[in-house]
Amino acid sequence: MLVRKIPDGTVIDHVPAGKALSVLRLLGDPQENGFTIAMVMNVNSSKMNRKDIVKVEGMEVSPEQVQRLALIAPRASVNIVRSYRVVAKKNAVPPRTLRGVLNCTAPTCVSVREKESAPSIFFLSGRSPLRYRCKYCGRELAEKEISSQLG
Amino acid sequence: MRGGGPPTGADWVSRDAWKGRDVISILDFSRGELESLFKAADAFVGPPRPRKDLADRIIATAFFEPSTRTRLSFTTAALRLGAKVIDLSPDVSSILKGESLHDTTMMLEGYSDLIVMRHPSEGAALLAAELSSVPVVNGGDGSQHHPTQAMLDLFTVRRLKGRIDGLTYAVLGDNRYARSATSFLYGLTKFKPKMVHIVSPETLSPRAEVVKQLKGLGLRFELGSDLEKVIGAADVLYLTRIQKERFPDPNEYEKVKGSYKLTKEVLAKGKGGLIVLHPLPRSTELPYDVDSAKAAAYMTQAHLAVPLRMALLLKVAGGGEA
Numbered sequence: 001m002l003v004r005k006i007p008d009g010t011v012i013d014h015v016p017a018g019k020a021l022s023v024l025r026l027l028g029d030p031q032e033n034g035f036t037i038a039m040v041m042n043v044n045s046s047k048m049n050r051k052d053i054v055k056v057e058g059m060e061v062s063p064e065q066v067q068r069l070a071l072i073a074p075r076a077s078v079n080i081v082r083s084y085r086v087v088a089k090k091n092a093v094p095p096r097t098l099r100g101v102l103n104c105t106a107p108t109c110v111s112v113r114e115k116e117s118a119p120s121i122f123f124l125s126g127r128s129p130l131r132y133r134c135k136y137c138g139r140e141l142a143e144k145e146i147s148s149q150l151g
Numbered sequence: 152m153r154g155g156g157p158p159t160g161a162d163w164v165s166r167d168a169w170k171g172r173d174v175i176s177i178l179d180f181s182r183g184e185l186e187s188l189f190k191a192a193d194a195f196v197g198p199p200r201p202r203k204d205l206a207d208r209i210i211a212t213a214f215f216e217p218s219t220r221t222r223l224s225f226t227t228a229a230l231r232l233g234a235k236v237i238d239l240s241p242d243v244s245s246i247l248k249g250e251s252l253h254d255t256t257m258m259l260e261g262y263s264d265l266i267v268m269r270h271p272s273e274g275a276a277l278l279a280a281e282l283s284s285v286p287v288v289n290g291g292d293g294s295q296h297h298p299t300q301a302m303l304d305l306f307t308v309r310r311l312k313g314r315i316d317g318l319t320y321a322v323l324g325d326n327r328y329a330r331s332a333t334s335f336l337y338g339l340t341k342f343k344p345k346m347v348h349i350v351s352p353e354t355l356s357p358r359a360e361v362v363k364q365l366k367g368l369g370l371r372f373e374l375g376s377d378l379e380k381v382i383g384a385a386d387v388l389y390l391t392r393i394q395k396e397r398f399p400d401p402n403e404y405e406k407v408k409g410s411y412k413l414t415k416e417v418l419a420k421g422k423g424g425l426i427v428l429h430p431l432p433r434s435t436e437l438p439y440d441v442d443s444a445k446a447a448a449y450m451t452q453a454h455l456a457v458p459l460r461m462a463l464l465l466k467v468a469g470g471g472e473a
Contacts, residue, residue, distance in 0.1 A: 106273060107399065108271060108272055108273055108293045108294070108397075109272060109273050109274055110252065110273060110274035110275045110277075110292075112272075113272045114251060114252050114272065114275075114278065116251065116253075117251050117252065117278075118252075118253075118274070118278050134274075135274070135277070136273060136274025136277055136278065137273035137274050137293070137295060138273070138295065138360045138361075138364075140359070140360050140363075
């Protein structure tokens with residue numbers, strides 16, 4: 001399958017198969033702001049067996065977006081393209097702290113029961129597989145739970 | 152009152168390390184700090200003498216869950232040090248009108264010099280400590296932490312056995328939901344026990360995050376379900392009741408109800424010098440006929456709560472000395 005090269009923008013490779021749409025949501029649905037999107041889904045990958053690829057023409061993702069990307073695509077590589085050349089290559093690195101992004105799954109956690117005054121705060125507790133620990137109750141969220149909350 | 156954090160370096164065990172500090176988890180305290188607390192508490196064991204150390208202080212107790220020993224021993228400790236005590240009763244306060252923990256904490260902060268709080272939500276004391284400019288002492292948050300109970304339990308071991316290091320511990324009961332058991336295990340990570348046997352029915356084993364934490368902190372422990380296999384080696388048996396009120400599904404409670412019990416016959420298999428601790432209240436796991444056994448130390452443990460909490464209040468709300 002051939003997807004043409006983009007002159008400028010971002011190519012996100014090594015997205016877990018089936019997560020391309022979640023990646024777009026995490027980037028703020030750039031197609032709704034007029035950017036052209038190309039997605040390749042469920043292609044063969046030597047590293048991941050199956051993967052998705054997302055291309056966003058004309059938009060360069062911010063460092064914060066790259067960090068967030070790590071939550072649903074921990075092994076993603078992000079290529080910034082200018083004039084058909086890759087000028088920067090970044091690996092998605094999960095943020096050490098997440099505020100108001102994830103929800104604790106412990107029903108008796110204060111961040112659940114006092115949601116309005118207790119913001120959810122999670123600390124990175126594992127990179128591979130990805131895990132985050134709730135600051136208030138210590139409950140850990142596994143990669144699948146993180147992905148499903150954001151996807 | 153978070154943010155100051157524990158001191159580092161040579162000042163780690165200084166007497167001022169406690170002053171103005173929140174007490175949220177026993178994991179926040181160093182061995183040296185715990186030992187200085189125990190030493191201070193030793194001085195308060197025995198017939199009480201009138202003291203005025205905290206005569207200008209007001210201690211607020213805010214218990215959003217029932218309590219006998221924690222609330223009363225904190226109150227007694229405060230009164231014995233000359234402090235005044237105000238008490239928030241959730242059943243007659245604006246909590247009933249839906250007032251948030253946030254707003255309640257902000258009121259207590261304005262009315263007192265130290266807040267002792269118990270709450271059914273994990274992390275409640277931590278949240279209160281972040282909001283409050285006066286120290287918050289966690290009197291139990293959900294099934295997570297009960298730091299002053301753990302300090303009391305270790306203090307009791309130290310007084311009755313002469314040391315905490317080098318002993319074999321058996322922690323029997325609801326190790327999943329009992330915050331006293333979890334905090335006791337966390338407290339043991341600050342010392343060097345010979346071995347810790349964590350004994351419970353499978354569904355009451357410690358939560359995954361607790362096991363991970365204990366492993367990460369290097370505690371020597373084994374998980375099991377048969378007390379009789381380990382009681383012969385134990386110097387300290389720490390027992391908890393099944394925390395019926397914390398089961399998300401009442402059917403799950405019914406399945407494990409009455410699944411363990413310390414009988415006199417089982418206790419007889421323990422070695423000489425064994426002590427039995429229990430944070431109380433008890434249920435069917437600790438029959439009353441065990442009370443007459445030489446090993447039964449849980450009433451002594453409960454009584455030592457006053458000197459231990461006197462030392463703690465004096466360190467946190469006083470001048471840092473006790």
